[in-house]
Amino acid sequence: MLSVLRARPAARAAVIAAYVLLAGWTRVLFSSAPQAAAPVLVIGGVALAVTAIGWGPARLGLGTSHLALRVVGGCALAVALLLPAATRASAAPLLPLSLALPAVVVSIGEEVAFRGALYAALEDLGGARLAIVGGTALWTASHALSHPPEFLLAVAAAGLLLAIWRWACNDLVAPIIGHVIADLAL
Amino acid sequence: MKRAALLGAAVIIYVSVAWSLAPGFYDGFAPQQPYNWVCPPFHISANLPPSSGHLDIKVIGGVSDANSAFTDDGQVVVGFLPGAFDVTGKTSIAIDIKPVDPCPKPASLTVVTNAYLITADAPLVKPANLVLRYSDVVPAPSTLYYAVSADGPWTSIGAGSEAQPFTINTRTSKFGYFVAGYPAGAVSSGGLRTQILPIAVALLIIGVLVAGIPLAILRRRQAAPPDDEETGEAEP
Numbered sequence: 529m530l531s532v533l534r535a536r537p538a539a540r541a542a543v544i545a546a547y548v549l550l551a552g553w554t555r556v557l558f559s560s561a562p563q564a565a566a567p568v569l570v571i572g573g574v575a576l577a578v579t580a581i582g583w584g585p586a587r588l589g590l591g592t593s594h595l596a597l598r599v600v601g602g603c604a605l606a607v608a609l610l611l612p613a614a615t616r617a618s619a620a621p622l623l624p625l626s627l628a629l630p631a632v633v634v635s636i637g638e639e640v641a642f643r644g645a646l647y648a649a650l651e652d653l654g655g656a657r658l659a660i661v662g663g664t665a666l667w668t669a670s671h672a673l674s675h676p677p678e679f680l681l682a683v684a685a686a687g688l689l690l691a692i693w694r695w696a697c698n699d700l701v702a703p704i705i706g707h708v709i710a711d712l713a714l
Numbered sequence: 715m716k717r718a719a720l721l722g723a724a725v726i727i728y729v730s731v732a733w734s735l736a737p738g739f740y741d742g743f744a745p746q747q748p749y750n751w752v753c754p755p756f757h758i759s760a761n762l763p764p765s766s767g768h769l770d771i772k773v774i775g776g777v778s779d780a781n782s783a784f785t786d787d788g789q790v791v792v793g794f795l796p797g798a799f800d801v802t803g804k805t806s807i808a809i810d811i812k813p814v815d816p817c818p819k820p821a822s823l824t825v826v827t828n829a830y831l832i833t834a835d836a837p838l839v840k841p842a843n844l845v846l847r848y849s850d851v852v853p854a855p856s857t858l859y860y861a862v863s864a865d866g867p868w869t870s871i872g873a874g875s876e877a878q879p880f881t882i883n884t885r886t887s888k889f890g891y892f893v894a895g896y897p898a899g900a901v902s903s904g905g906l907r908t909q910i911l912p913i914a915v916a917l918l919i920i921g922v923l924v925a926g927i928p929l930a931i932l933r934r935r936q937a938a939p940p941d942d943e944e945t946g947e948a949e950p
Contacts, residue, residue, distance in 0.1 A: 575762055594923070599924075600921075600929060604918075604926065606915075607919050607922060608728060609728070610915050611729055611915065612733040613911065614912045614914075615912070622916050673828050685724075686732070688728070689727070691722050691725040692724045695717070696717035696720065697717075709918070713911055713914065
């Protein structure tokens with residue numbers, strides 16, 4: 529199955545796109561059940577991370593070169609993502625402690641799926657421009673059930689920022705770090 | 715330079731868009747629906763009034779049916795087991811949930827939800843499960859409080875494990891006034907974190923500058939021309 533998809537970039541991109549959307553929407557629908565939020569979020573995050581199967585670490589942007597810079601870059605991304613909320617701290621939402629671990633798992637899963645596997649598949653299909661624009665569109669669509677409509681533009685802007693970092697720096701470590709810190713804080 | 719410029723532009727776009735949202739953009743796990751306040755906190759500009767709720771529970775074979783009463787905005791849910799009421803002389807039980815206006819302001823506790831008056835025309839014989847949703851822009855409450863009158867005194871009736879994010883629940887054997895909050899003077903874990911967020915971001919900025927600038931300079935010195943952008947093999 530994986531070898532068949534490897535030979536057909538369009539089919540591979542379509543399968544990954546459909547899978548990440550399905551996984552994201554399913555997670556949202558089931559996480560509202562009583563007592564289900566934490567386990568469903570963890571399972572949903574792991575389900576997204578499954579998309580990494582079949583890709584080498586370097587192709588996902590998970591190389592280890594310049595690791596210190598990648599970590600610092602992740603902190604810089606976290607600053608950018610948190611700045612609007614931090615400057616109006618009295619209105620910042622508060623993540624319950626029980627959701628800290630699920631937030632970490634979901635953040636890593638989303639980055640691996642969207643800026644990792646989906647980005648690589650779309651880049652193979654149509655280059656970096658398609659990877660950035662297509663990946664951001666799917667990222668926004670995957671959040672359509674979990675965020676109010678007025679938030680979706682900001683969701684898209686966050687996805688665009690992370691995707692441009694992925695392209696500009698050929699790096700997924702910083703988006704993972706930035707996303708994890710941002711989700712833990714909010 | 716093109717990559718750096720696009721990255722900078724993406725940061726500006728994100729911060730501008732996120733800043734324009736009230737009460738502020740966040741990713742993750744917050745409730746979709748804003749909390750409807752009787753007395754909104756000072757930083758909430760857009761607010762809708764909270765809803766009331768009504769339920770008629772049928773009495774079948776001398777036993778009240780299982781059912782849940784809730785407000786139309788879902789901010790209060792009260793669940794009843796079969797036989798939860800003393801149904802003597804009743805064919806149905808009426809339950810009403812109403813937000814209390816004006817808002818109680820007890821000195822002994824910090825209230826973080828609306829106060830609700832829950833009434834029924836029959837007494838409970840089995841505890842009901844009470845769930846109050848709270849806003850994601852206020853510190854999390856530590857317990858639910860009960861009072862016979864809106865003027866108090868307010869008594870803690872505890873809180874169970876959090877069944878869903880941004881909800882607090884407990885069991886009650888009485889009807890009356892209910893709010894969620896925490897003792898006055900206590901520091902809610904949520905409130906502490908709210909204060910920590912700007913400090914954490916400031917520390918991150920300092921960390922990025924202290925660690926990032928020397929790393930970037932070191933990398934510039936080590937890099938051989940042509941630079942990364944021209945080869946298309948950019949790295950951080």
